[in-house]
Amino acid sequence: NAGVTQTPKFRVLKTGQSMTLLCAQDMNHEYMYWYRQDPGMGLRLIHYSVGEGTTAKGEVPDGYNVSRLKKQNFLLGLESAAPSQTSVYFCASSAPRLAGVLKYYNEQFFGPGTRLTVL
């Protein structure tokens, strides 16, 4: 199993350009997430999806859009890139696991990241 993969690994954009980051998972997970990681700020959730065809906003959604047309793929789009979007982007997926009677937890599996620079 490849787990969670991300494409591309690196990208440099000019301000105003658009691009799409692709995340793919082969673990048949229902849930998928996009994070950004900036120095000293940990991981911040951008958008997430709890199933094919559904998406929801996370902590920092402005300037990003997402789509989940297929269960295994989660796309993150930047319509008009800004220097403030320079960051490392991580995708993750998870599925509920039994923790007890009628209790479930989710362990997230992460991709290797995409390093994006916006000039």
Place this chain on the structure above:
Amino acid sequence: AQSVTQLGSHVSVSEGALVLLRCNYSSSVPPYLFWYVQYPNQGLQLLLKYTSAATLVKGINGFEAEFKKSETSFHLTKPSAHMSDAAEYFCAVSDIGSSNTGKLIFGQGTTLQVKP
């Protein structure tokens, strides 16, 4: 709402010394807690998790963590640091208040430096 605080953004230890990375959480319900490790230029990898079974949890690479409800803590320890342990470590708690979306709330991270 849940939250996670990692005390100390940078921790430096000598090779062979005890590693202690601190994590305190805030949660109105019994939490599920996680420690992840991120090696340079890589994604996050699960070290260990607490899911309300044993309070002392053992993980990979010799790490363990103890859930202490009275102290709302989940500190990560390793008896003897190795050079390969140098990485960034994240504590996380399940966002139970979001009706099982699987979301995690992450701490700010602690960078572990291991000196020879």
